Amino acid sequence: xxxxxxxxxxxxGWWLVxxxxxxxxxxxxxxxxxxxxxxxxxxxxxxxxxxxxxxATGLCAAHFIxxxxxxxxxxxxxxxxxxxxTLVLAYVGSLMGIGLAVDRLRRPARGIAGAxxxxxFLCAVPLLLLGAVELHPGLHWHDAGPWLAGAVLLVAGVAxxxxxxSRCRRPxxxxxxxxxxxxxxxxxxxxxxxxxxxxxWVGVPxxxxxxxxxxxxxxxxxxxxxxxAVPSLIALLLLSSILESQFKAALRRAREELQxxxxxxxxxxxPNRAMFETWxxxxxxxxxxxxxxxALLFINLDGLKTVNESLGQAAGDxxxxxxxxxxxxxxxxRDIVARAGGDEFLMVLEGHPDPAQAMAMxxxxxxxxxEPCMVAQRELTMSxxxxxxxxxxxxxxxxxxxxxxxxxxxAKRNGGGNQVMFDPRMVAGAREQVDLLRDLRRAIQHHxxxxxxxxxxxxxxxxxTGAEALMRWHHPQRGMVGPHxxxxxxxxxxxxxxxxxxxxxxxxxQIRTWRDGGLRxxxxxxxxxxxxxxxxxxxxxxxxxxxHRVDPGLLTCEITExxxxxxxxxxxxxxxxxxxxxxxxxxDDFGTGYSSLSYLRQLAAEELKIDRSFVMDLExxxxxxxxxxxxxxxxxxxxxxxxxEGVETEAQQKILRTLGCDELQGYLFAKPMSAKALTLxxxxxxxxxxxxxxxxxxxxxxxxxxx
Numbered sequence: 001x002x003x004x005x006x007x008x009x010x011x012x013g014w015w016l017v018x019x020x021x022x023x024x025x026x027x028x029x030x031x032x033x034x035x036x037x038x039x040x041x042x043x044x045x046x047x048x049x050x051x052x053x054x055x056a057t058g059l060c061a062a063h064f065i066x067x068x069x070x071x072x073x074x075x076x077x078x079x080x081x082x083x084x085x086t087l088v089l090a091y092v093g094s095l096m097g098i099g100l101a102v103d104r105l106r107r108p109a110r111g112i113a114g115a116x117x118x119x120x121f122l123c124a125v126p127l128l129l130l131g132a133v134e135l136h137p138g139l140h141w142h143d144a145g146p147w148l149a150g151a152v153l154l155v156a157g158v159a160x161x162x163x164x165x166s167r168c169r170r171p172x173x174x175x176x177x178x179x180x181x182x183x184x185x186x187x188x189x190x191x192x193x194x195x196x197x198x199x200x201w202v203g204v205p206x207x208x209x210x211x212x213x214x215x216x217x218x219x220x221x222x223x224x225x226x227x228x229a230v231p232s233l234i235a236l237l238l239l240s241s242i243l244e245s246q247f248k249a250a251l252r253r254a255r256e257e258l259q260x261x262x263x264x265x266x267x268x269x270x271p272n273r274a275m276f277e278t279w280x281x282x283x284x285x286x287x288x289x290x291x292x293x294x295a296l297l298f299i300n301l302d303g304l305k306t307v308n309e310s311l312g313q314a315a316g317d318x319x320x321x322x323x324x325x326x327x328x329x330x331x332x333x334r335d336i337v338a339r340a341g342g343d344e345f346l347m348v349l350e351g352h353p354d355p356a357q358a359m360a361m362x363x364x365x366x367x368x369x370x371e372p373c374m375v376a377q378r379e380l381t382m383s384x385x386x387x388x389x390x391x392x393x394x395x396x397x398x399x400x401x402x403x404x405x406x407x408x409x410x411a412k413r414n415g416g417g418n419q420v421m422f423d424p425r426m427v428a429g430a431r432e433q434v435d436l437l438r439d440l441r442r443a444i445q446h447h448x449x450x451x452x453x454x455x456x457x458x459x460x461x462x463x464x465t466g467a468e469a470l471m472r473w474h475h476p477q478r479g480m481v482g483p484h485x486x487x488x489x490x491x492x493x494x495x496x497x498x499x500x501x502x503x504x505x506x507x508x509x510q511i512r513t514w515r516d517g518g519l520r521x522x523x524x525x526x527x528x529x530x531x532x533x534x535x536x537x538x539x540x541x542x543x544x545x546x547x548h549r550v551d552p553g554l555l556t557c558e559i560t561e562x563x564x565x566x567x568x569x570x571x572x573x574x575x576x577x578x579x580x581x582x583x584x585x586x587x588d589d590f591g592t593g594y595s596s597l598s599y600l601r602q603l604a605a606e607e608l609k610i611d612r613s614f615v616m617d618l619e620x621x622x623x624x625x626x627x628x629x630x631x632x633x634x635x636x637x638x639x640x641x642x643x644x645e646g647v648e649t650e651a652q653q654k655i656l657r658t659l660g661c662d663e664l665q666g667y668l669f670a671k672p673m674s675a676k677a678l679t680l681x682x683x684x685x686x687x688x689x690x691x692x693x694x695x696x697x698x699x700x701x702x703x704x705x706x707x
Contacts, residue, residue, distance in 0.1 A: 025058015029098065051098050056090035093117060265339040267317055268324030276338035276346050277401075283336070283348050284397040294391040295349040295358035298404035299327070299365065302383040302416040304343040307375075315376045322373045323382065330365050346401070355390055355421060362386040362419035385411035386419035394422045403427065437493055439475060440486055444498055449473050451506055452672035453523070455691075456643065457664045459657050463694045464682075466522035466556070468665065469507050470672050471499065491530060500531045504544050510675050511555070512548040519682050520697050524556035524586060532559070532570060538577040545581075552582030558609065560588045572603070579604035586643070590631060608635045610661075612646025618655045625655065632660045 029051045096117050263275035271279070280296070287294045301323060308316035320343070327337045327345055334350040349361055365386070372381045387407025389395070394403050407422040414420070443449055453467035473481040490496040507523050514521045531537055545552055557578055559571065575585050585605040610631055617624035628644070635642045644656045647666030656664060669691060673681075682693050 022058055025054055029055040029058070029094070048095065048098060052091055052094035055094040055098065056087065060087055060090055265324075268321050268339050270324050270328065270345075271336070271338040273338060273340045273346070276336065276340070276348075279336045279338075280348055280400065281397055283350050284391055284400075286350070287352075287391060290352075292350075292352035293354065293393070294400075295353045295355075295361070296389045296391065296400050296404045297347040297349070297358070297362055297365070298340075298387040298389070298401070298408040299345040299347065299369075300385045300408050300412065301343040301345075301369070302385060302412070304382070307380065311376050311378070315378075318375045319373065319380065319382060322375070323369055323384075326368045326371075327365060330361075330368055346404075355388070355393075358388050358390065359419060359421060362388055366417075366419060383417040385416045387411055387422065388419060389422040394424075433489065436486070437489055437495075440473070440489060440495060443473055443475070444495065444502070448475070449499070449502065450674070451503070451510065452674060453678050454665060454672040455670045455678070456524075457669045457691065458694060459653075459661050459664050461694075463692055464697070465663060465694050466524065467678065468524040468526075468558075469503065469510075471503065472672070487528075491528060496528050496530045497534060500528065501540065504541055507555070508544040508548040508550050511550045513675075514679065515550070515554075517679065517683070518698060519679070519693075520554065521678075521682075522554050522556060522584075524558050526558045526560075526588065529560075529562075532574050538574060538581065541578065541583065542581050545583075553584065556584040556586055556607075558586045558588040559605075562589070575604050605640065607641035607643055607662075609643045609645060612666075615644050615646045615652055615656070615666075616648075619649070619651050625659070628656070628661075629659050636660065 098118070263271055263278075265272045280294075283294050286292075301319070304316055304319060307319055320339075323345070324337075324339060327347065331337045331347065332351075336348040336350075338346045340346045347361075347365070349358060353361070366384055369382055369384045372379045374380075385408050387404045387410065389400050389404035389407060391397065391400050394400065403422045403426075406426040407420045410423075410426055411418050411420040450472050452470045452472045454470060455464045456466045456468065457463065458465045471483045471487070473486055475481050487496070487499075490499050503525055507525050511521065511523055527537075534540075541555075541557075542552075544550075545555065559575070579585060584607075585603070586607045586609055587603065587605050588609045589611040590608045608631060610628055614624045614628050614631075618628065632642050641662045642660070643663040643665060644661045645665040647653055647656065647664045647668045649668060652666075653664060653668060682697070
């Protein structure tokens with residue numbers, strides 16, 4: 001009996017066909033595998049299933065072709081269910097191996113596991129297919145050593161294929177397709193090598209075959225089965241191409257939709273500001289090339305906030321949509337309109353318009369937007385303010401929108417409902433404000449701010465009773481900057497709380513310094529409306545007092561009448577808590593706000609401070625004297641002390657004393673001075689000869705009442 005090995009070298013040409021088919025299957029599997037990493041899970045699962053089917057079919061087909069032309073007898077017994085089970089096993093193994101191997105970049109351990117699984121199934125499938133052919137007396141198994149060594153090389157080949165394939169995992173380009181074809185070579189070679197490796201290990205009896213019976217299959221039939229795999233693989237490759245093209249088309253549509261969404265205002269359907277700025281750059285580039293002008297119109301709807309508050313957000317959105325349609329209808333073929341955000345729109349006019357034409361266009365669109373529109377079953381009439389800037393007359397492309405916006409804000413300051421051409425003077429103050437804000441931030445960080453103290457004088461005796469702390473800023477280039485300049489800036493840009501925190505801390509520290517030097521100076525500080533909204537304001541004041549061991553009675557917090565009336569509930573809570581802590585309260589700028597007497601009675605304040613505007617007119621205005629007289633009598637009736645600020649003349653001082661004011665403050669007595677200067681004044685008596693300090697300021701007893 002001849003038990004030699006199958007002679008797979010009998011037909012070298014068919015071996016090459018088998019290798020080519022394996023390469024074809026490997027390329028198809030890799031092509032489909034590129035979709036496994038898709039974030040869209042259904043797409044990833046379809047790609048994995050197709051790749052596994054291509055690899056399993058190619059593996060079995062290559063082995064069928066090799067068997068059909070290896071010199072086997074024409075008739076053999078064939079177990080169909082065994083072959084079917086082997087095909088299923090090949091598919092499952094391919095599914096597992098590809099699923100693990102494709103994930104190599106994210107989890108290296110899984111990539112190694114995938115290569116091992118694929119290598120194992122590449123060896124197992126040919127072995128099981130060969131075992132499905134019933135031969136007698138049976139297959140002969142050779143030494144397993146060389147087979148195991150070959151299996152290790154197969155695993156290495158599969159790992160190499162997937163490493164090369166990892167270079168082309170993104171959407172196909174010429175570069176990535178080349179890497180994919182290169183990766184198919186080691187994978188296809190591994191498929192054919194697995195067939196050869198199995199047959200080198202297994203011997204087949206050539207002269208002892210089982211009798212012909214039902215279920216036998218001829219070599220020709222086996223070849224026919226093998227050749228059926230070729231169109232199957234072609235169909236799989238076509239399927240992969242179709243799936244890939246569909247995936248690319250869906251990805252392209254998604255990108256286009258995403259790009260449109262990113263560049264379009266979802267409410268009005270107009271381009272958004274980002275898209276508009278791109279178009280504006282192109283328009284200005286064309287204008288430079290053709291030596292032409294471009295006009296930019298910045299449009300702001302007047303009164304949209306009122307519509308939102310009275311009729312609701314939906315009504316406001318309907319107004320914006322209607323205004324967007326009207327603006328779109330006004331644009332020419334070369335004009336561009338977009339929504340900048342909120343109630344603002346932008347329009348670019350090309351075609352070399354002059355300023356007169358740009359202003360005429362602004363008038364046209366104002367007229368169109370002023371037409372009544374029906375919203376929420378109501379007829380609404382809107383107006384708008386338009387700012388116009390010309391390129392290149394009013395600056396480069398980067399400054400065109402800010403300059404048009406500055407012109408629009410100028411139109412709104414003039415009452416709205418009109419159009420204004422940009423003027424360089426509109427941004428001069430804004431630029432200075434930006435520079436000043438930058439310097440103010442630096443000043444807070446580098447401690448360039450300083451507190452000055454203006455004494456308060458007891459009206460009947462002329463003696464100093466305390467002082468008001470006032471901020472000063474020593475600017476390196478501008479010199480001394482007053483609070484009327486930087487305090488509004490700090491309030492506008494959110495720095496007022498930082499300034500307030502520094503003020504509280506520094507005043508408490510200075511009061512302690514004075515107290516240690518034998519001077520019990522009462523100091524007043526101003527609290528802004530922004531500070532009153534801070535939930536921890538009272539806690540920080542109390543903590544600062546305790547940290548510096550300062551009697552709360554030496555600190556007075558001044559709150560302006562307008563700030564007190566802005567949020568009465570919050571103000572009452574703050575004043576009550578400060579009063580409970582022992583801090584004195586004063587209502588500043590009294591007479592300029594709209595406080596009610598009933599509300600004034602609820603405040604735990606101890607003094608009223610008459611605004612300087614009334615003091616200035618005391619000598620010339622009987623009305624001013626009447627108002628001050630009324631305030632003094634009101635305060636006396638409520639048991640409050642009255643302080644008059646802004647006293648600059650002897651006549652004002654005399655009138656205020658006659659009317660019954662308790663304390664006076666102003667340049668007539670002393671200008672604001674540094675803490676050091678005030679200390680020298682108190683201790684060495686270097687101040688004005690007409691003034692001295694109340695004895696209570698030097699009394700060691702903290703219980704001594706201050707007037």
